[in-house]
Amino acid sequence: MIEAHELTKRYGSKVAVDHLTFTVRPGIVTGFLGPNGAGKSTTMRxxxxLDRPTSGSVTVDGxxxxxxxxxxxxxxxxxxxxxVHTSRSAYNHLLALAVTHGIRRSRVDEVIDFVGLDQVARKRAGAFSLGMGQRLGIASAILADPSNLLLDEPVNGLDPEGILWIRTTLRELADEGRTVLVSSHLMSEMALTAEHLIVIGRGRLMADMPTQELIARSSGQVVVVASPDAARLREALAGPDVTVTDAGPDRFEVRGLAAGAVGAIAARVGAVLHELTPQQASLEEAFMTMTRDEVEYHSHPIPPETAGGAPDRSAA
Amino acid sequence: MTSPTLAQRPASTTRPSDVRVGRVTFGRVLASEWVKFRSLRSTWWTLLIAVAAMVGISALISWARNARWSQMPPREAAAFEPIITSLRGVDLAQLAIAVLGVLLISGEYATGMIRSTLTAVPKRLPVLWAKTLLFAVVTFVSMLVSALAAFLVGQQLLASHGTTLSAPGAVRAVIAVAGYLTLVGVLAVALGFIIRSTAGGIATLVGLLLVAPGLGQLLPSDWQPHILPYLPSNAGAAMYTVRADPTLLSPGRGLLTLVIWAVVAVVAAAVLLRRRDA
Structure with missing residues (x-):
């Protein structure tokens, strides 16, 4: 169990983590989500x-x-x-960590086998690919069979098979009653892995709720309707809390009514329906909506070249 | 890079069984530092250079002195002293020891290993004590053996101009050279913790050990006796010099001065290690 209370970290005038309060519970995989630069890594440190908070506190198992x-x-x-020291072998790296806690040597071989690095364990870690480096990182994370796991972007550089392996492993670890906190900036990955999400943007807490709830909340209520009787149906649907927007010929989107209600109204006015689809926002969309104002580095479209040349150029 | 077979096999799906995990003790941190020390090839190369400098350079100087005995200018001949002559490799050996001491910790900061180290030992200070102690012991043992070898080889090569271990001050000089190099090593480890970068740490040490004594000569002459003898390399020279030198401290005070340098550096390193972000 990880509990942060009003956790704050400033580097000079820049606030990396801003009064974060959250609890990461055992038994489930908790996703730690935010755009790059949101403060995920700082929070883990x-x-x-590894870093001292400017104010506030954080505890692990109390x-x-x-x-x-x-x-x-x-x-x-x-x-x-x-x-990892790039000139040291994976085996010796893990051994040095194991020795600090009196962990037997054979455990080092076991975790190396587990992450699939046994053939390269005696090679210098500096020659490892990103994916192999991640596997070594996972080996050191599980070395002492910890009750809390913190993984910062673990799927980075892993092949599809490795990603699947991470997902299953994290689930298993959580099922055994461990606390698992996994950070990512990939929403799609988190939707598959995490049952609970903590979302931060610019160091601030933006959401702390079950993954399903976050998706449901951000979906709003959008129903896509296609009907040859579009004009008549739109008239019948009109109401104070209902907005209807065009979505192509004979297609429109309805906000403010559930799909069932739209169907009932269509039946009443005798409108033929070709399509009646409730839209569920993806986690990706939910996240984008939520963090739109919180990303640190926006990309801006390059303004198009003014045709005919800028007027000030002729003045020069 | 080294081999085309550098590849991973698919990860296993059965996680390893239970493991007994103990508490972090100073002995275990020390053992871990030993694993880290011995598992880097650069450690052994640098240590080998220190040994080679101590024995090889000393032997070379002793041999040259003897071979050119008749051409030696009178002033040099008057200053000749066989014990120091056979230990002159200390000047180069100190650089190898300084580099190794800095690297022990700056290498961890450069590669990110320090984060693993401090995650395993989050109280931090045991890492500083363990690294310092380990390096002090390794340096003292290896340099004591090297200095003794340098002395014996050097006296052989000095032939009729040489002396023996039973000469007054000979044993003290051999031990003092090892002691001086050990304290330089401690200073280097502490500076590594303070400065964190390899280049910065080594530059600072070279400045302190080699450049500062030369720069000190530019000071007003009435200041010099109050500053120069207390510089680390001059305090070290006081420890192992056999013939009394008025510009140097006594051996005991030289040792005390160097110990104070080392202690101040280690304390500063401890304060910063506790306070700073890793």
Whole structure:
């Protein structure tokens, strides 16, 4: 269980994490979602005591991480930036970590086997591909069989098979009663992996709710209707809370009425229906709507060249 | 890069069984630092260079002195002292030790390894103590053996101009050279923690050990006796010099001065390590 209370981190004048309060519960996979630069990695570093909070606090299983006597047993982490000496072999890297907690050597071989790095375990980690580096990171995260797992963008650089493997592994770990916090900027990935979502933007908490609820809430109520009797049906649907917008010939979108209600009205006025589709927003859309104003680096369209040349150019 | 077979096989679906996990103790942190120390090839190369410098350069100087004995200018001949001559490799060995000391920690900051280290030992300070202790022991043992070898080889090569280990000050000089290099090593580890970058740490140490004594000569001459003897390299020279030198401290005060340098650096490193973000 990870509990953050009013967690805040400033770097100079820049606020990376802004009064975050949340709880990550055991038994489920919690997605930690936000655009790049939203403060996900900083929050993870604060949880692990790598960075000191400017104010507020965060505990892992009831204590600040650094106060645990067997920290690796409490939390295992895969941090986004590589945390491995490039000239050391994967085996020795894991062994050095294991030795700090008196973990037997054979455990190192076991986790290496588990992540599938046994053939390269004696090679220098600097020669690893991104995907292999991620696997090594996962091996170090599970080394001491921790009750909390923090994984920062774990699917980065993994092939489809590796991604599937991560998903299953995370589910299993959560099913065993562990707390699993996985960050990502990929909403589609989180929709498949996480049961609960914590969404942040510019360091602030934007949502903390079950994945399904987040999707449902952001969907609004949009029903796509196609009918040869479009004009008549639109008239019948009109009401104070209902908006109807065009969506092509004989097609329109209805906001403010459920699909069933639209169908009932169509039957009453005798309008033929070719299509009646309730739209569910994807998590992607939900997220985009929510964080539109919170992304740090927007891309702006390049203004088109003015035809005929700019007037000030002739003056020069 | 090295081999075309550098590939991963599919990950396993059965997770490894239970494991017993103990508490983090200082002994375990020390053991972990030893794993890290021995598992980098650069460690052994740099240490080998220190040994080679200590023994090889000392032997070369001893041999040259003896071979050119008759051509030696009178002033040099008067200043000749066989014990120091056979230990002159210390000047180069200190650089290798300084580089290795800085690298032990700057290498972790450069690669990101420090995040793994401090996640395993989030109390942080045991890492500083363990690295410092480990490197001090490794340096003292390896340099004591090297200095003894340098002395014995050097006296052989000095032939009739040489002396023996039973000469007054000989044993003290051999031990003091190892002690000086050990304290330089401690200073280097501490500076590595403070500065974090390899280039910055090494530049600072070279400045302190080699450049500062030269620059000090530019000071007003009545200031010099109050500053120059307290520089680390001069304090070290005081420790192992056999013939009394009025510009240097006594061996005991030289040792004390260098210990103070090392302690101040380690304390500064400890304060910063606790306070800063990793």
């Amino acid at each position: 604060l949880i692990l005591g 204590l600040p991480y650094a106060q645990h006597r067997d920290p690796l047993k409490v939390a295992g982490a895969l941090l986004e930036a590589r945390a």
